[in-house]
Amino acid sequence: xxxxxxxxxxxxxxxxxxxxxxxxxxxxxxxxxxxxxxxxxxxxxxxxxxxxxxxxxxxxxxxxxxxxxxxxxxxxxxxxxxxxxxxxxxxxxxxxxxxxxxxxxxxxxxxxxxxxxxxxxxxxxxxxxxxxxxxxxxxxxxxxxxxxxxxxxxxxxxxxxxxxxxxxxxxxxxxxxxxxxxxxxxxxxxxxxxxxxxxxxxxxxxxxxxxxxxxxxxxxxxxxxxxxxxxxxxxxxxxxxxxxxxxxxxxxxxxxxxxxxxxxxxxxxxxxxxxxxxxxxxxxxxxxxxxxxxxxxxxxxxxxxxxxxxxxxxxxxxxxxxxxxxxxxxxxxxxxxxxxxxxxxxxxxxxxxxxxxxxxxxxxxxxxxxxxxxxxxxxxxxxxxxxxxxxxxxxxxxxxxxxxxxxxxxxxxxxxxxxxxxxxxxxxxxxxxxxxxxxxxxxxxxxxxxxxxxxxxxxxxxxxxxxxxxxxxxxxxxxxxxxxxxxxxxxxxxxxxxxxxxxxxxxxxxxxxxxxxxxxxxxxxxxxxxxxxxxxxxxxxxxxxxxxxxxxxxxxxxxxxxxxxxxxxxxxxxxxxxxxxxxxxx
Amino acid sequence: xxxxxxxxxxxxxxxxxxxxxxxxxxxxxxxxxxxxxxxxxxxxxxxxxxxxxxxxxxxxxxxxxxxxxxxxxxxxxxxxxxxxxxxxxxxxxxxxxxxxxxxxxxxxxxxxxxxxxxxxxxxxxxxxxxxxxxxxxxxxxxxxxxxxxxxxxxxxxxxxxxxxxxxxxxxxxxxxxxxxxxxxxxxxxxxxxxxx
Numbered sequence: 030x031x032x033x034x035x036x037x038x039x040x041x042x043x044x045x046x047x048x049x050x051x052x053x054x055x056x057x058x059x060x061x062x063x064x065x066x067x068x069x070x071x072x073x074x075x076x077x078x079x080x081x082x083x084x085x086x087x088x089x090x091x092x093x094x095x096x097x098x099x100x101x102x103x104x105x106x107x108x109x110x111x112x113x114x115x116x117x118x119x120x121x122x123x124x125x126x127x128x129x130x131x132x133x134x135x136x137x138x139x140x141x142x143x144x145x146x147x148x149x150x151x152x153x154x155x156x157x158x159x160x161x162x163x164x165x166x167x168x169x170x171x172x173x174x175x176x177x178x179x180x181x182x183x184x185x186x187x188x189x190x191x192x193x194x195x196x197x198x199x200x201x202x203x204x205x206x207x208x209x210x211x212x213x214x215x216x217x218x219x220x221x222x223x224x225x226x227x228x229x230x231x232x233x234x235x236x237x238x239x240x241x242x243x244x245x246x247x248x249x250x251x252x253x254x255x256x257x258x259x260x261x262x263x264x265x266x267x268x269x270x271x272x273x274x275x276x277x278x279x280x281x282x283x284x285x286x287x288x289x290x291x292x293x294x295x296x297x298x299x300x301x302x303x304x305x306x307x308x309x310x311x312x313x314x315x316x317x318x319x320x321x322x323x324x325x326x327x328x329x330x331x332x333x334x335x336x337x338x339x340x341x342x343x344x345x346x347x348x349x350x351x352x353x354x355x356x357x358x359x360x361x362x363x364x365x366x367x368x369x370x371x372x373x374x375x376x377x378x379x380x381x382x383x384x385x386x387x388x389x390x391x392x393x394x395x396x397x398x399x400x401x402x403x404x405x406x407x408x409x410x411x412x413x414x415x416x417x418x419x420x421x422x423x424x425x426x427x428x429x430x431x432x433x434x435x436x437x438x439x440x441x442x443x444x445x446x447x448x449x450x451x452x453x454x455x456x457x458x459x460x461x462x463x464x465x466x467x468x469x470x471x472x473x474x475x476x477x478x479x480x481x482x483x484x485x486x487x488x489x490x491x492x493x494x495x496x497x498x499x500x501x502x503x504x505x506x507x508x509x510x511x512x513x514x515x516x517x518x519x520x521x522x523x524x525x526x527x528x529x530x531x532x533x534x535x536x537x538x539x540x541x542x543x544x545x546x547x548x549x550x551x552x553x554x555x556x557x558x559x560x561x562x563x564x565x566x567x568x569x570x571x572x573x574x575x576x577x578x579x580x581x582x583x584x585x586x587x588x589x590x591x592x593x594x595x596x597x598x599x600x601x602x603x604x605x606x607x608x609x610x611x612x613x614x615x
Numbered sequence: 616x617x618x619x620x621x622x623x624x625x626x627x628x629x630x631x632x633x634x635x636x637x638x639x640x641x642x643x644x645x646x647x648x649x650x651x652x653x654x655x656x657x658x659x660x661x662x663x664x665x666x667x668x669x670x671x672x673x674x675x676x677x678x679x680x681x682x683x684x685x686x687x688x689x690x691x692x693x694x695x696x697x698x699x700x701x702x703x704x705x706x707x708x709x710x711x712x713x714x715x716x717x718x719x720x721x722x723x724x725x726x727x728x729x730x731x732x733x734x735x736x737x738x739x740x741x742x743x744x745x746x747x748x749x750x751x752x753x754x755x756x757x758x759x760x761x762x763x764x765x766x767x768x769x770x771x772x773x774x775x776x777x778x779x780x781x782x783x784x785x786x787x788x789x790x791x792x793x794x795x796x797x798x799x800x801x802x803x804x805x806x807x808x809x810x811x
Contacts, residue, residue: 155633227640235628235636265644269651281741284655284751290663290744295655302651507693 047571054167056168057157058571062164063143066463067457069164069171070134071541076175077126082531084119087111089524091506104183113505114203117186120503124189125211128311129218130171131477132445135453136314137222137260138167141229141253143460147569148250148576150238150600155231163224170218177210188503190304193285193296197277198606205278212275219268222260229257238561238600240580244338245599247560247584248331251338252317255345256310263306270299281397297359301352309348312412312444313341315452316383319405321584322455323387325558326402327394328595330585333386340379340386344614349378357425358432366425373423384409395588395595399556403458404455407482411447415440418493433503436496454478454537461541462555466568467548473540480533487526491519557596559584564600630745637788642796645759652755656748661804668745670809673738675729682725683805686760689718690798700774708779708787712771719764726757752804753801756767757811759797766790 053061086095098109105115142160146153154160177184184207187196191211199205233246233254246254274296276282283289285296331337346371353361353369387409396402418440422428431437454477461469500513507513507520554563561578562569578600586597597603629636660667670676696711730750740750770790773779779787 156637159637166675223641223644227637227644230640231633231637235631235633237628261644262647265648266651269648269655272755273652273655274753276740276747280750281739282747282751283741283744284659284747290659290666290748292659292662295658298658299651299655 054340055161057153057161059142059154059157059160060464060569060573063139063141065141065164066134066136066138066167067464069168070131073126073130073171074135077123077131078531078534079593080119080126082121082527083111083180084116084123085524085527087116087505088507089521091508092510105178105515114183114186116505117503118184118204118207121188121191121211122174122178122187125174125185125215127445128189128307129215130174132449132453133222133307134167135136136449137225137229137253137256138164140249140314140318140456140460141257142226143464144249144562145229145232145253146236147565147573148247148464148560149236149241149463150561150574150580150582151232151236152226152572152574152577155236156228159224160228163221163228166221166224167218171212173214173217174212177207177214179182180206180210183207190300190331191274191296194287194299196296197274197285197293199278209275209278212271212278215266216271219264219271222233222264226257226260226264229253231259233257238578238580241599242580244335245580245583248316248320248334248337248341250304252313252320252341255341256313259306259310259313259345259348263303263310266299267303267307270296270303273299285334291330294356294359297356297603298352301355302349304355305352306345306348308444309344311449313344314356315408316412317341317448318459319408319452320383320390321558321560322401322405323390323409324460324585324587325393325459325556326397326399326405328587329390329394329395330583330587331386332389332392333382334384334583334585337386340382343379344376347372347379351376354423354428357428363425370423370425374420377416377420384413384416399458399489400469400471400478401441401455401459401556403478404451404458407478408448408451410453411443411451411485415443416449418443431496433501434496435492435502438502439489439492439496442492446485446489451481454481457481457541459556460562461544462551462567463562463569465545466551466566467544467546468551468555469540469544469548473543477533477536477540480536481530484526484530484533488523488530491523491579495519554598557594559586559596559598562597564598632785634785634789635792638792642792644779645796649752649755649803650731652748652752653803656752656807659744659748663744670673670745670811673733673736673745673750674809675732676809678725678729679805679809682722682729683801684797685725686720686722686801689715689722690795692718693794697784697791700779700787701782703780703782705774705777705780709771709774712767712774712787716764716767716771719760719794723757723761723764726753749808752808756789756797756800759800763790763794763797764767767794 052058056062056065083095083098086098092110094109095106095111096109098106098111101109101115104112106112111119124591142154145151184204185196186202186204187208191208195202196208199208202208233250237246259604268396273282273284277284277286278292283291285291285293287293320331320337351364351369351373354373357366357369391406418436422431422437422440458469458474461467480544495516498513498516500507500516504510508517551567553566555567556563559582561580563574564578565573579602580599582597582601584598584599586599588595589597591597591603592601631639692711696708697713699705699707699711721800738746740746767790770786773786
């Protein structure tokens with residue numbers, strides 16, 4: 030299967046006779062493929078955000094016509110009032126788009142593609158044509174997922190976790206085609222992810238420049254490498270599960286249909302066996318890139334580089350044996366629940382190692398609060414909140430109370446939005462100059478960060494209180510429950526904050542597109558960083574390096590006594606004898 | 616930490632050529648895919664142990680045993696083809712590759728024949744958990760064999776055009792890895808679905 034797609038290695042840098050289509054559309058250049066993923070996943074980020082906005086409208090103002098809701102068809106929102114069935118689709122598709130089509134491609138599709146060859150000193154990926162296929166397989170998957178909204182019966186409404194039998198039995202859910210589209214789309218997207226991760230793993234193992242030993246790899250590359258292994262092994266499990274569910278829907282099989290002896294609980298096990306490694310797929314690359322940026326912004330080496338690497342590996346390994354903590358309430362041998370609880374709590378150890386190392390990196394650094402750094406620090410702060418609530422939830426007795434409440438929603442958004450998305454913003458601001466050759470506006474960037482940080486917390490922090498009050502997730506109308514009525518002002522407060530949170534993204538969008546054309550031209554190394562990508566021109570040329578670089582140092586040699594500058598590029602050879610210390614300061 | 620260590624001298628890389636490493640990673644994901652299907656089968660079968668039909672009453676074991684033998688033979692011919700490619704023995708490379716393609720195609724043919732008769736006897740994917748799991752697992756395996764036959768045909772054509780002359784055996788080895796994997800999966804499936 031792969032042999033046909035294996036391509037010869039790309040030639041070295043330089044202009045060639047490629048047409049516009051070869052250069053920007055059906056391209057094998059890892060950087061352009063990364064940028065293609067960037068535009069695709071930012072678009073889905075906006076779509077997912079708008080779906081959340083509609084959900085929040087219904088929760089804040091249940092049963093009232095949504096402004097602009099009249100534009101939606103009768104099957105979704107007659108007279109602008111959202112139907113319960115459509116609300117279910119909104120919940121499902123917000124999760125699906127954000128997890129599979131926004132955050133995951135933003136981290137893995139964009140930055141694994143863009144950064145791996147540049148940072149390890151390779152001319153391109155190991156299999157450039159396979160890489161191109163990976164993007165062009167993801168596009169129809171995305172279109173199929175969007176198309177599901179417009180089919181008979183509406184889009185899938187069984188949640189992004191698609192629990193059976195609701196997802197397997199159209200007679201129960203009223204949704205058939207939508208769920209089939211959902212499953213097909215995920216199966217196709219899975220193929221794209223697998224092809225991508227094959228490429229990332231092979232490239233990191235086999236295509237590092239001379240001198241780029243494993244322990245000279247930047248932590249971003251380490252985390253993307255480990256994440257690629259998780260993708261490679263977890264996604265096929267989802268594909269297998271999706272195919273079984275698809276056959277239940279289309280061929281009349283009985284995998285998850287209890288009437289014929291099938292087991293609905295089996296779906297949960299298989300889904301979460303994929304799903305929990307997926308959680309780490311969504312956070313590990315963020316952790317790695319944040320490590321790079323925090324070291325750069327503190328002008329100090331990463332504190333405890335080796336422990337950072339081993340913590341990534343430990344988290345990835347532990348991620349495979351904790352899936353049961355999603356199922357404490359699904360019916361499980363209590364002993365098994367305890368086992369899953371303990372393995373989950375153990376993850377706090379490597380996570381805390383990483384957190385303390387970030388703090389140790391910041392400690393006594395000469396901190397530069399550029400926009401990427403602000404977002405990276407925002408990541409650390411929010412990850413601590415989300416991580417701590419995670420430990421709390423992982424204990425079975427607590428989970429019995431807060432399972433399927435807004436506390437879970439708060440937690441997952443603290444790690445996925447407060448964690449991953451802030452890291453993604455940091456990474457976009459940081460590597461934008463290398464992608465497009467222009468700087469993003471620092472002023473707009475800071476406005477974007479501050480507003481997002483404030484409104485993000487106003488949206489998600491109160492959800493902890495809702496959850497502790499017993500507010501269930503995925504409900505259509507909280508006012509129907511008497512005990513939730515006192516929470517309605519808080520629900521409304523959250524909804525208003527969401528509108529501001531969405532509005533706070535306008536400076537980012539403006540900044541992104543304005544800077545494409547009008548941003549200040551970027552120098553080779555605007556952040557004075559050590560990575561190999563900063564030794565080539567901005568934007569990075571086709572083929573990356575005119576000649577293969579040789580690596581002499583680790584990636585975090587900031588404020589090294591060996592050189593006068595406060596940074597030491599990985600490919601700069603220096604006299605190993607330390608110079609006399611400078612008179613003062615750094 | 617701040618030593619400007621000189622180059623370690625060790626050339627990065629796993630000592631495995633890139634295409635082979637790519638195939639190994641791909642096969643790792645394939646293992647997980649079949650694990651999802653086979654693991655579900657095991658869970659479902661244990662969950663319905665009393666009512667599970669006896670496979671031998673539905674399935675034609677002698678026919679499938681013959682088919683298994685054909686597939687294992689095709690793995691042997693694949694090994695011979697690889698050895699011939701390494702030795703730059705073009706004549707036997709072509710013969711063994713052709714034999715592998717033919718035996719792979721025979722396997723798929725026999726499976727189609729088997730399906731035809733099972734469906735004729737009203738054993739369908741909707742025929743209880745046994746039908747569900749049987750068709751899903753053997754179907755996906757058959758799909759993998761078919762893909763393998765296609766890739767192998769492509770390699771064979773390339774061999775007849777002299778594409779592997781001069782000790783260029785990599786393409787043969789990589790497709791061979793895939794072929795042995797598919798063979799291995801079948802041995803597991805034959806055992807757990809047909810025999811026990």
